[in-house]
Amino acid sequence: MKKNFVLVFAVFVVALIGIFSRPSGYLADLWPANSLILGFILRDLRLVKNGFWLWSGVAMVAADLVTGSGLSKAVVLNAGNIFAVMAGVAVACSARLAVYPVRDTVDVLNIALVAFAAAVAAGLFGMFANPLLFAGSVTEGLTYWFVTEFVNYVVFLPLIMVAPTFNTLTPEIIKQRLARVNPLALIPGVSVIALCLLAMTISGPGVIAVPLIGLLWCAFTYSVFNTALVTLVYCVWTLISLSNGYIDPDQQISYWLNVISLRVSVAMIALVPILLSCYIHRNRARLKDLEYASNHDELTGTLTRRALYSLVQEKETPASMTLLMIDLDHFKSINDNHGHPVGDRVLRHFVEIARRCLRPDDAFCRMGGEEFMVVLSDLPSEDANRVAARIRATFEENPLVLDSGETIDATVSIGVAVKYSDDDDFDALASKADRALYEAKHGGRNRIIHFAD
Numbered sequence: 001m002k003k004n005f006v007l008v009f010a011v012f013v014v015a016l017i018g019i020f021s022r023p024s025g026y027l028a029d030l031w032p033a034n035s036l037i038l039g040f041i042l043r044d045l046r047l048v049k050n051g052f053w054l055w056s057g058v059a060m061v062a063a064d065l066v067t068g069s070g071l072s073k074a075v076v077l078n079a080g081n082i083f084a085v086m087a088g089v090a091v092a093c094s095a096r097l098a099v100y101p102v103r104d105t106v107d108v109l110n111i112a113l114v115a116f117a118a119a120v121a122a123g124l125f126g127m128f129a130n131p132l133l134f135a136g137s138v139t140e141g142l143t144y145w146f147v148t149e150f151v152n153y154v155v156f157l158p159l160i161m162v163a164p165t166f167n168t169l170t171p172e173i174i175k176q177r178l179a180r181v182n183p184l185a186l187i188p189g190v191s192v193i194a195l196c197l198l199a200m201t202i203s204g205p206g207v208i209a210v211p212l213i214g215l216l217w218c219a220f221t222y223s224v225f226n227t228a229l230v231t232l233v234y235c236v237w238t239l240i241s242l243s244n245g246y247i248d249p250d251q252q253i254s255y256w257l258n259v260i261s262l263r264v265s266v267a268m269i270a271l272v273p274i275l276l277s278c279y280i281h282r283n284r285a286r287l288k289d290l291e292y293a294s295n296h297d298e299l300t301g302t303l304t305r306r307a308l309y310s311l312v313q314e315k316e317t318p319a320s321m322t323l324l325m326i327d328l329d330h331f332k333s334i335n336d337n338h339g340h341p342v343g344d345r346v347l348r349h350f351v352e353i354a355r356r357c358l359r360p361d362d363a364f365c366r367m368g369g370e371e372f373m374v375v376l377s378d379l380p381s382e383d384a385n386r387v388a389a390r391i392r393a394t395f396e397e398n399p400l401v402l403d404s405g406e407t408i409d410a411t412v413s414i415g416v417a418v419k420y421s422d423d424d425d426f427d428a429l430a431s432k433a434d435r436a437l438y439e440a441k442h443g444g445r446n447r448i449i450h451f452a453d
Helices: 002-020 032-043 052-066 071-094 105-134 138-162 171-179 183-199 205-209 212-221 224-244 256-295 305-314 331-338 340-357 381-397 426-442
Strands: 321-328 363-368 371-377 412-419 448-450
Touching (some): 002 052, 032 071, 032 105, 071 105, 105 138, 138 224, 138 256, 183 212, 183 224, 205 256, 212 224, 212 256, 256 305, 305 426, 321 331, 321 381, 321 426, 331 340, 340 363, 340 371, 340 381, 371 381, 381 412, 381 448
Parallel strands (some): 412 448
Antiparallel strands (some): 321 371, 321 412
16 A cells, blocks of 8 residues: 555656656656656556555546646546556556566567557547647547657656666665766767757757767666666657757748647657667676576586686686585485486585585585586685585585485585695695595595695
């Protein structure tokens, strides 16, 4: 109930903002309220059942009344608003369009499709409301209401859909993010503002596209949300500037077809940086996933052998280094007696236990099969020995418990090699640890053997 009240109050506030942008006797230049309602519902469809849409309609009527509108006009206009919003929700649900969370360019296009559907519904409503309220024609009502609503949805809805959830916007988190802001990272956003100001000094139909290069820069640099935020600033500035004559497109703004053309152009420009930002960040995420997959063992999540060797070569030579070569005892018997799926669970169980015994920055890799390697850097040999002992004892004392209740007892053998001088390269140290492991395996298993020169 409290959440509903907050959301409805937000609708009331943004409705007031829209009303103040409304030319005397006609539709608002900016009307974010419908996008806010539609965005909230698409993010949480439970709001449809608890009547949020109805209370939002009441809030918009109240905003009209407190600013001097007549009751009948307020009711008709906002009935059209709610009708358009629910049409968008119906299309999104019936077509099962993926619109939240926004992960890819297809999701942005789906949002545009929902905006189009809601705008069509607004246009159909305008066919009847325009003659009734403004003594206009049916054609103008269809066209102007459709275009006005479509532009407003395209301008505001993407930002609402990509906005972070409320629980990630605590004062502490916001403070931390602001502290990490690099002043140089503001340059793309500042360039958009500068280009908007430049557009005020020139004229021509293409003047509204002047800030586009800055918006594309933002798409390459910022998150999808920040790109959508900057794009919103551009759209609001452009729409207000067109209405008030701050920029000169060298056309008669009083002619409503020109107004429609320019507003649609703004909407189309607004989609470009958001689509591009989604595409870029999706590809970056895929590349990151591929990089992770190439550097980590699929079964256990530990580093691969190649990744471990690359990591060691990239790091500065530590003051001390200890290698643990670890092998699960009688692992073939576990696979033969219980099956490979159980063997896989034993490997993952061991990794979970070993990780709890290691520091976060200790390198841990699966060499292959049931053999693992741990690199302990900048750790005295006595402490490294205690780490090895803790891994062996903890794994022995915590057998894997299957869903059936059966326990799988397993142990490990560990070979330890310590780097005593700079003459010991990593390959030589790994060979020593492997020889120590060999002695542990052939000396009875479930033990730790240190390499002795």
